[in-house]
Amino acid sequence: MMLFFVVGLLVHIVFFASIFDIYFTSPLVHGMTPQFTPLPPPARRLVLIIADGLRADTLHEFDEDGNPRAPFIRNVVMQEGSWGVSHTRVPTESRPGHVAVIAGFYEDVSAVAKGWKENPVEFDSLFNESRYTWSWGSPDILSMFAKGATGNHVFTYSYDADSEDFGAEDISKLDTWVFDHVKEFFHAAKNNQSLYSQLNEEKVVFFLHLLGLDTNGHAHRPASREYKDNIKMVDEGVKELVSLFKEFYGNDEKTAFIFTSDHGMTDWGSHGAGHPSETFTPFVAWGAGIKSPQRVAAQRFNDTLLKEWKLEHYKRQDINQADVAPLMASLIGVPFPLNSVGVLPVGYLNSTGAFRAESMFTNAVQILEQFKVKMSQKKEVTLPFLFTPFKLLSDSKQFDILRKARSHIKQREFDEAVLLCKELIDLALKGLSYYHTYDRFFLGTNVLLGFVGWASYASLLTIKSHSGLTRGAGNPVKKPGCLLPCGFVAVGILMAFFLLVQACPWTYYVYCLLPVPIWYAVAREYQVIQDFVTALLTLPPSRLVGHLLACTLGIEVLVLSFFYRHMLTVGLLVFAGWPFITPLWTRAKSISLSWIFFCLLLAVFPLMPVVGREPDVFLVMCAGLLLLLLSLFVGASLVKRKDGFVNEKSWLHLSQMLSTALAMYVVHSTYNSLLQKRGLPLANQVASWAILASSFVLPLLSPRGLPERLFSILVSWMSTYLLLSTGYEALFPLVLSCLMFVWIHMEQESLQQAGVAYKPKVSSLQFCGSADVAQCRQLCPDDIRRAFFLVFFLVTAFFGTGNIASINSFDLASVYCFLTVFNPFIMGGLMLWKILIPFVLVMCALEAVQLTTQLSSKSLFLMVLVISDIMALHFFFLVKDYGSWLDIGTSISHYVIVMSMTTVLMFLNALAQQLTTRKLRLCGKPKSHLI
Template structure:
């Protein structure tokens, strides 16, 4: 059995890892011939201002007094340059946004798994192609383009990462630091002849990364005074920088300026998904080679922004982040046509390299070329475009080049995903095979469906073994002659032994089918209908959280369907009440909620009140109350009270912009660390151990809460306590005698009760309940499939300095706490229903296998994340099942007592 679980874990890791190898591969192509436009550029230097996290509407709109927040930018729009909205793509994060702006392509998603701050993927960029680049700003962004750049021509000046503190009194210093250091740099250049000469060469880039707006947005929300005032600081700083540069270069008219943002931000201070507030960013450009403002009488845009911003008379030109906006250029038609022709040839060269690479790696009779862009069509379009340019038919040339670019991009995507279907088929074969094999193992070992010969392990036929060996050899040879990566061997060869194991169980399959045929058709159809309906509710809950509410309402009707209402009315009433109470949470807003610390304090107060009631009950029930138990209970109550105090005082301190108090930070980490140990000091009796786990982990959850979600683990745990009692009543109703009451049960790690009984249909229902509760734990207060469901404010009791990995770990722990509470309750359910955890875990995994993913794989954060969540939960389930077993059965004794001692 241990070997089976180890193999199962490895198989799941393969399935989990396959998505990164199939969908998260680098689209970059190397080895192309560089292409240049054979005309002089209009500008000698570019100044790029990127206001991180700036929303388009907040910049362009007028304030409550009808005044602009950015008078300098407003003046540029009306008198000097062109403007519009830059549409970004998901994930709306700083790294992919800057890669799109500076490197000209959408973020290589494979880089996310390799690193964040630095540049682990070798892509070319504007900065790398410059003669010299000087950049100022955050170390998270600047190092992406500085490290790996060819030669010694990229200079980055950044402040210490500790300055990125969401609790700092004034984070506009992140922007003023950039402006001040750039001024000092140019002041020093006047007295440094070598630097002065470099600054006056051609192909110079100045990159100013301004992080203050993003930091203020996370800390105070984009609707706050701090966020809007930061825009004024940036506007004033840009005005000074532009004036300084014009003075330094003597107004030579050879400087181009761009002001934009990498992404926007939601009203609740986050980004990462595709909400318009995240994908609509400002784009303002002026200077050398840029069109002057164009007055218009009407514009065709679906949104009502223009009238709100009072900019309806100035031509708005929207662009897509990462695509050269030719319409912004103030140059000859010949220059535009030649630039588009060069761009088309660049992308076509990438297409050719990608096609050649794929063609050489595949046997000729298996290779299917991209038919929309054959070699003859490539030559024909290029020849025709060049002819149009010679005939001065520039518009026709530009249009034809755009057509070639679109075809080449489609071709690049075609060859990039060439193996995706083949690999996907093999992963599905392995996935279905493993599910089938595990199902057959459950049926053979833990059910009464099979009898007689199927219980005996039969040796497989020699022909079957030889056939699968032959298939494996053929698959390996096929991959070898095509020089495939080693991961392809895993995905393609793994289904072979899995399906061999499945076919070995043919007798079990036959017995199971015969057993199913003994059920009345109407009864079997009813079971299948309920089973299918339950699976569909689970599937839909990944997309529509209110389906969890529908499921919980259906759960509330369970006592009436099974007649438990007659047998145990008080327990049934509790089940109905807490099911309906929990059903409220999926209807609450998943994001966009404002912090409400009083709800957190209220949740802590309810836990303290419940603790007092439990303490009083234990004192009355026990003949003697051991001092250690009393002290432990009081200490856990103290942890809850301390958590409430830390949450309140931290929130109050941050509102005053006094930062995170150091004492609060220390207390928070101590409470988090102690939450792992304190439950192990409590008695192993079922009720007391589960309640101790709730108290310890609830204290940590309060520190990670900002609003109504603080009540969620409490309500969920109450329902779990009732579920344990309901299951014992159900077991007695079905005729299984069980004398012990729930309050007298003891957790133990040595007891294996598999010999007591086989699986019943009720056990499938129990497994479904558990899966549903786990999904509710994941999606009950948020949508973890979307990164912007998280609120950075939830970790402010632990740290406020930006640390993506530490903050991400704390957020994930917050998500896992309700998950572990459910798993611990399930340990008790297994104990009360006299069933081994092994068989139940088998069934549980199969419910996750049945949760399918629908929709496109193109949107990161939605469809791919659903697959990742399902696969992660099956893997994490195996690990957290062990954690729950440890938390419920192990006991640490003080004063050198035995660890297995039970009170």
């Protein structure tokens, strides 16, 4: 069995990793020839200003007094330049957003996992193609485009990473630092002849990364006064910057300005998903080569926001985020970034028709170069008779469009040339997507075969080892002959040879060869399959159909709950009616009433708004008080008991109550300190980390008695959860744990009524140190329900207080008791731990259910894995590579979550066993006083 779990872990890791090879592969190709427009560019220099985390609606809206929130930017829109909305893609994070703007392509989703610090440049960018680039801002962003750039021509000026403090008194200082240092830089250039000469060269880029808005949005939310005042400060800083450039360059009108953002932000101060508040970012361009404002009577955008912004008569030109890179390259005459997939927005260019047509032609050839390289790479590693080219863009089609476009340019039919180039770009982008996903069906089919095979084998092993359906000693199982293994070996050799000929990556061998041994293991159990089918056929048809229907509906409810959280409420309401269809209502009425009450109470949480929208420290304090009251009640019962452990239990119980009270104080104190902009007190920070560390130790000091140990785990981990809570979710683990404790009693009552040997009361049970209960009994049909209950509670633990399938449901405010200085890995780890705490509480309840029902934890765990794998198989079919980016990202994240659940479940099961069975011995205590 241990071997099975190790192999199962490896198999699930492979299934989990497969999604990255199928959907998250990098789109980059190399070996293209740089392309640039042969005509003189309209600008000598470009100023790129990215206001990190700025929403389009907040920038253009009016303040409470009816005045523009950003008067200078608004004046640019109405008097000097062109504007629109830049549409970003999922994930709406800083790294992929900046890559899209500066390099012109959408980085694969897995790049977010690489972090933001000190990443080498693995792609071409506008900065790399420029003659010189000077940049100011966050070290996390600037280093991405400086390291790895060819030559010594990208210069960075950044503040210390510790300045990114969400609890700082004035977060907008991150932006004032940038503006001040730009001013100092140009002032120093007047007295530095070498620098002055470089600044007056052509093809120069200045990049200003303004992080204050993003940090203020996380700390105070976009609707806050701090965020909106930061916008006004940025607007004033941009105004001064424009005046500085005009003064330094003597009004030569050769400077182009681009103002945009990498992503927006939700109302609750987060980003990462596809909500319009995250994907709609401002885009304003003015200066050399940019069209002046265009007055229109009506616009194609049926958007009430235009009227709210009072910009309905100024032409709005929306673009995709990657389109910014070719626009900037065209303005200063540098080669388009080699990996750019952006389409030049010619509507922004104020230049001759010849320049617009030539620039679009260059754009088309540059993207076509990527298509050719991609096709060549795929053709080289595919057998000729298996290679299927992209038929919509054959060599003759390419040549024909390019010839016609060049002919139109020579005949000065520039608009026709632009249209032809756009057609070629559209076909080339479709071709790039075609070859990028060329192996997707092949890999998906092999992973699907492995998935179905593993779920089948796990089911057969459960039936064989833990049920009475298999043949006994009187009917020995026939062993398969040598033909079966030889056949599977032959299939594996043929598959390996096929992959070898096509020079496939080593991961392809894993995905394609893994199903072979899995299905061989299934085929070896053909006798078990026969016995199981025979047993099913003996059941009455109505009962068999009823069981299948119940299982199907149950799993579908679980799958639907990933899309609609209120389905969890429906499931809990059904659970509340469970005692009425069993003898439990008559034999254990008090326990049944408790079960109904806590099911109904827990059913409220999925109906609540997603956590993070509105902070409410009062509810966190209420959760702490309820936990203290519960602790007092339990403590009083412990004192009354004369079992020889009063001193130890009282000491430990008091320590945990003090830990809870301290956590409440830290939450309240930290909230007030940050509200008054005094930052995170050091004492609070130390106390928070100490409480987190103690949560792993204090439960291990408690007695192994089932009630005492479970309550000790709840109190210790709830103290940590309070520190990570911002609102009503602080109540969730408390209600969930109460329901879990009632569930333990319900299962014991249910088992006794089924005729299984009598078990002592729950209060007298103890967690033993053994790994299992020595397989006390065989599986019964009711155990399938127990496994389903467990999976349902695990899903409820995931989605009970929010949709964690979406990154934007996370709230950075939940970690402010631990740290406020930006650190994506520590913050991400703490938020992940917040999610796992209810998960572990459920897993500890599983250990108790296994103990009270005399059921082998291995058999129960096997059934849970089978149910989880069936759910994962659902989501594997539901993964999308079409439609909106929100739909694509959500479908992928659902699959990743379910696969993570089945994988992490194995680790959390081991952790739960340690928490429930391990006992630490204090120095100086005689063994007679310890359990």
